[in-house]
Amino acid sequence: MSTELTALTAWTFIEEAPIPEDVGPLLVAGEQPIAAYKTYRDSAVFTNKRLIVRDAQGLTGKKVEMYSLPYSAINMWSSENAGKLDLNAELELWTRAGHVKIKIGKGVDIRKLDQLIAHVVLNG
Numbered sequence: 001m002s003t004e005l006t007a008l009t010a011w012t013f014i015e016e017a018p019i020p021e022d023v024g025p026l027l028v029a030g031e032q033p034i035a036a037y038k039t040y041r042d043s044a045v046f047t048n049k050r051l052i053v054r055d056a057q058g059l060t061g062k063k064v065e066m067y068s069l070p071y072s073a074i075n076m077w078s079s080e081n082a083g084k085l086d087l088n089a090e091l092e093l094w095t096r097a098g099h100v101k102i103k104i105g106k107g108v109d110i111r112k113l114d115q116l117i118a119h120v121v122l123n124g
Contacts, residue, residue, distance in 0.1 A: 009067065009100055011053055012088075013037035013044060015107030020045065026052060026066075035116060037108060046116055049124070071120045073097060079114040091117070 017038040023045050027033070036045045042054040042064070050070045057063040076094040089104040091113060104110050 009098075010103065011039055011044065011055075011100075012103040012105060013039060013108050013113070014105040016109075017043060020054075023052070034120070046120065048120065069093070069095065069097075069100065071124045074117075074121050077114075077117055077121070079110055079117075081110055093117075 015038050017036045019033040019036045020043055023033055023036075027047065028049070031047050031049045034046045034048060036043055039053070039055070041056040044051060044053045050068055053067040053069075055065045055067070057065055073095045074093050075096065078092045080090045088106070089108075089110040091102040091104055091110065093100040093102070104113065
């Protein structure tokens with residue numbers, strides 16, 4: 001009998017974006033932002049230590065939920081290229097906290113993102 005893993009959370013990265021200026025106060029000593037991606041409601045920032053996803057909530061977007069995933073918690077990941085008929089690629093992370101699914105829009109280079117994950121997880 002096969003058991004389907006349900007994602008703990010799911011995000012969509014639409015396109016690479018400039019690193020938000022207000023990410024500074026979230027960083028610890030020695031932590032540097034590497035890359036950022038626009039999501040539907042906010043942004044995701046990869047640092048040299050973790051992935052930070054900011055998710056604006058509600059109609060006004062004033063309430064913000066923050067997710068912080070240290071790379072040391074990632075046990076395994078997979079990436080799937082977008083095919084000719086598939087508009088989105090996917091990146092999946094299996095972590096100590098659970099399974100995270102990230103949909104990758106056409107404006108994001110999945111191989112660059114896969115290389116980024118490999119670099120920070122394997123060199124961390």
